[in-house]
Amino acid sequence: MKIAIVGATGAVGQQMLQCLEERNFDCDLKLLASARSKGKVFSYRGKDVVVEELNEHSFDDVDYALGATENDLTKKWMPWAQKNNVIVVDNSSAFRLDPDVPLVIPEINPEDIAKNHGLIANPNCATIIALVALNGLNKRYKIKRIICSTYQAVSGAGVKGIKDLENQSKDPSIPSQAFQYQIAYNLIPQIGSFDDLGISKEEWKMQNEGRKIWHNDDLLVNCTCVRVPIYRSHSESITIECEEEVDVKEAQEIVAKTEGCVLKDDPKNGIYPMPLDTTNQDLVYVGRIRKDISDLTGHSLIVFCCGDQIRKGAATNAVQILEKLVK
Amino acid sequence: MKIAIVGATGAVGQQMLQCLEERNFDCDLKLLASARSKGKVFSYRGKDVVVEELNEHSFDDVDYALGATENDLTKKWMPWAQKNNVIVVDNSSAFRLDPDVPLVIPEINPEDIAKNHGLIANPNCATIIALVALNGLNKRYKIKRIICSTYQAVSGAGVKGIKDLENQSKDPSIPSQAFQYQIAYNLIPQIGSFDDLGISKEEWKMQNEGRKIWHNDDLLVNCTCVRVPIYRSHSESITIECEEEVDVKEAQEIVAKTEGCVLKDDPKNGIYPMPLDTTNQDLVYVGRIRKDISDLTGHSLIVFCCGDQIRKGAATNAVQILEKLVK
Numbered sequence: 248m249k250i251a252i253v254g255a256t257g258a259v260g261q262q263m264l265q266c267l268e269e270r271n272f273d274c275d276l277k278l279l280a281s282a283r284s285k286g287k288v289f290s291y292r293g294k295d296v297v298v299e300e301l302n303e304h305s306f307d308d309v310d311y312a313l314g315a316t317e318n319d320l321t322k323k324w325m326p327w328a329q330k331n332n333v334i335v336v337d338n339s340s341a342f343r344l345d346p347d348v349p350l351v352i353p354e355i356n357p358e359d360i361a362k363n364h365g366l367i368a369n370p371n372c373a374t375i376i377a378l379v380a381l382n383g384l385n386k387r388y389k390i391k392r393i394i395c396s397t398y399q400a401v402s403g404a405g406v407k408g409i410k411d412l413e414n415q416s417k418d419p420s421i422p423s424q425a426f427q428y429q430i431a432y433n434l435i436p437q438i439g440s441f442d443d444l445g446i447s448k449e450e451w452k453m454q455n456e457g458r459k460i461w462h463n464d465d466l467l468v469n470c471t472c473v474r475v476p477i478y479r480s481h482s483e484s485i486t487i488e489c490e491e492e493v494d495v496k497e498a499q500e501i502v503a504k505t506e507g508c509v510l511k512d513d514p515k516n517g518i519y520p521m522p523l524d525t526t527n528q529d530l531v532y533v534g535r536i537r538k539d540i541s542d543l544t545g546h547s548l549i550v551f552c553c554g555d556q557i558r559k560g561a562a563t564n565a566v567q568i569l570e571k572l573v574k
Numbered sequence: 575m576k577i578a579i580v581g582a583t584g585a586v587g588q589q590m591l592q593c594l595e596e597r598n599f600d601c602d603l604k605l606l607a608s609a610r611s612k613g614k615v616f617s618y619r620g621k622d623v624v625v626e627e628l629n630e631h632s633f634d635d636v637d638y639a640l641g642a643t644e645n646d647l648t649k650k651w652m653p654w655a656q657k658n659n660v661i662v663v664d665n666s667s668a669f670r671l672d673p674d675v676p677l678v679i680p681e682i683n684p685e686d687i688a689k690n691h692g693l694i695a696n697p698n699c700a701t702i703i704a705l706v707a708l709n710g711l712n713k714r715y716k717i718k719r720i721i722c723s724t725y726q727a728v729s730g731a732g733v734k735g736i737k738d739l740e741n742q743s744k745d746p747s748i749p750s751q752a753f754q755y756q757i758a759y760n761l762i763p764q765i766g767s768f769d770d771l772g773i774s775k776e777e778w779k780m781q782n783e784g785r786k787i788w789h790n791d792d793l794l795v796n797c798t799c800v801r802v803p804i805y806r807s808h809s810e811s812i813t814i815e816c817e818e819e820v821d822v823k824e825a826q827e828i829v830a831k832t833e834g835c836v837l838k839d840d841p842k843n844g845i846y847p848m849p850l851d852t853t854n855q856d857l858v859y860v861g862r863i864r865k866d867i868s869d870l871t872g873h874s875l876i877v878f879c880c881g882d883q884i885r886k887g888a889a890t891n892a893v894q895i896l897e898k899l900v901k
Contacts, residue, residue, distance in 0.1 A: 392868045396723035396811035398761055398800065412759075416743045432739075432805050433850040434725055436862055436878045441841045445822070445864035454867070467868035471811040471876060473725065476803050478759050484723035484798040484811075495772070514768040523760040535763055537772035540781070541719045541794035549796060551763045 248573070249308055251277040251333070253324060254315035255298060256284040258405050259338055262562035263313050264289060270566065279305050306331040311572065313565050314338055325366070334572060335366050336565045340448075343368040343456060350459045353567040354506040355382050360571050367568055370460060371452040372560025373397050373472065373481050378460055379531045379559065380552035381487060383505030384498055385461060388489035388548075392467040395453060398475045398482040399438060400522065401430055403556055412476055431476050438472040447472055480522035481556040486539055486549050493548045495538055502533045502550075507559070512536050520553040527555060529563045575900070576635055578604040578660070580651060581642035582625060583611040585732050586665055589889035590640050591616060597893065606632050633658040638899065640892050641665055652693070661899060662693045663892045667775075670695040670783060677786045680894040681833040682709050687898050694895055697787060698779040699887025700724050700799065704810050705787055706858045706886065707879035710832030711825055712788060715816035715875075719794040722780060725802045725809040726765060727849065728757055730883055739803055758803050765799040774799055807849035808883040813866055813876050820875045822865055829860045829877075834886070839863050847880040854882060856890045 255278035279301040287298040314337035321339040349359035401408035407425035414421040415431030439448030454468035503510040512534035520532035531554040539547035582605035606628040614625040641664035648666040676686040728735035734752035741748040742758030766775030781795035830837040839861035847859035858881040866874035
């Protein structure tokens with residue numbers, strides 16, 4: 248079995264390589280990237296793999312591909328993969344809302360994988376983290392509305408975002424490469440471009456993708472996405488309004504049993520999710536669970552969650568889909 | 575006229591001194607602090623002022639005092655001030671909810687100053703910033719409910735908080751003095767201690783103090799307070815639900831005219847509030863104003879605001895109250 252990582256030298260591509268290695272995934276690996284990275288060598292399961300330049304013929308001998316390139320480039324190489332009947336798990340947002348393309352979080356809607364026509368989309372990172380955190384609660388209480396404010400790490404903007412924070416933490420006058428403004432000791436309430444409603448692309452994703460993943464076209468999401476000076480792991484402050492009345496104790500028990508979640512909820516003893524703690528592992532930490540005292544109907548709950556957006560928010564989720572595909 | 579700053583060497587006390595100086599406030603100044611700071615010298619309007627140790631007799635020759643000490647200490651010295659009929663503007667939370675003590679944001683409820691019995695309380699920093707941002711909108715649309723997630727700067731935890739971020743930005747292994755965990759490249763979803771509902775002291779303040787300042791006992795607030803690795807200026811992601819239907823264009827015009835606010839709302843051109851921009855000035859920047867698409871009634875609006883929590887969130891607000899008192 249031959250598996251290609253397309254965009255193998257970027258932050259997500261590199262994490263895909265590491266996830267496959269950790270899981271000791273039995274395959275021949277092909278690493279594809281731009282001409283600039285051609286010839287770079289990475290190790291996979293004890294063997295050297297040389298990065299090849301992505302071109303029309305890259306997929307001739309490939310069975311499955313993990314996509315980790317930007318939308319424009321993804322749209323360019325996808326026909327090359329499809330011509331060769333390669334089954335692709337793609338991390339870009341280019342095809343996520345296409346009705347012919349399943350959008351999958353394996354803990355939530357693994358059954359959708361079987362509906363694929365050669366392409367499965369990996370959801371947005373902040374969406375994966377929120378939906379994993381909320382999935383058990385959604386089953387029990389039926390979530391109608393999500394109000395979310397994010398605290399998103401710089402590595403969400405790739406290797407350049409990490410470099411900006413490194414540089415500016417030492418010298419704030421060093422100009423940003425990945426961001427419009429200084430990010431060290433600052434925050435930027437913009438991720439992606441804005442539409443005429445004043446909503447950013449990133450802010451639309453949780454509603455649009457959440458509806459598709461949960462098969463609930465009535466889901467309503469109010470989202471504010473903010474970049475913060477943290478290297479890795481996104482955090483989210485979330486209020487949910489539900490059809491059923493909520494119970495805090497029960498909600499904590501549900502989260503503790505939800506696949507992919509760890510309950511970290513003993514605030515009096517300093518136990519709550521923090522991005523440092525969720526960095527470089529695959530689970531979503533959930534805590535600060537409490538009744539929303541501003542909703543007198545008792546149908547609203549507040550939670551705080553953190554997850555590694557390069558792992559579970561991107562690479563790990565894609566590899567989990569691949570594992571299910573291969574099975 | 576003799577004015578004392580109690581707690582003159584702390585972050586807020588020092589800012590009070592600077593605010594008085596900037597406004598060229600005509601008075602004799604007395605700087606009071608603990609024994610540790612006795613003898614330190616600061617300049618005020620060209621004259622040296624020597625820090626004195628706070629004791630029972632400190633207020634014998636004082637007309638007005640600005641309080642910038644923690645609750646416990648404030649409760650100790652307040653009777654000494656009152657015995658001498660000193661009028662105090664106090665920044666601690668010790669007396670804020672006392673029905674005999676006006677709680678004042680001069681742009682919002684200056685008329686409450688006249689109701690004082692020798693003590694006026696300065697509200698919580700995050701509350702001041704939010705209420706200044708929302709005051710015009712509240713007048714027009716009558717806010718029923720606020721859902722707020724904060725991004726609070728380390729200087730809110732005083733000089734030690736600043737030091738922690740400085741140290742850990744260079745070497746994350748240096749232990750925190752002000753915080754329970756590493757704050758550089760991390761966030762901590764705890765400000766103050768928690769009650770049995772899982773709500774922190776800081777998270778209660780916006781509802782309790784907001785009701786008093788706006789004279790609206792029905793105001794409902796859902797608040798999540800988070801410490802972020804930013805030196806100065808708190809940011810807040812806020813959704814408001816109103817009695818009236820909201821209009822984005824009108825809301826922007828209202829904010830632009832609201833006293834104490836600056837409208838920074840042209841996100842397509844990268845114009846939105848950021849904490850770096852609001853640092854070391856007295857206005858609250860408001861932007862990202864948009865309809866809450868998750869409330870189909872059209873009564874909800876989203877805003878993002880930033881303000882310098884040591885200035886407008888504490889020292890400046892207290893000095894503005896003092897100015898009105900003296901008039």
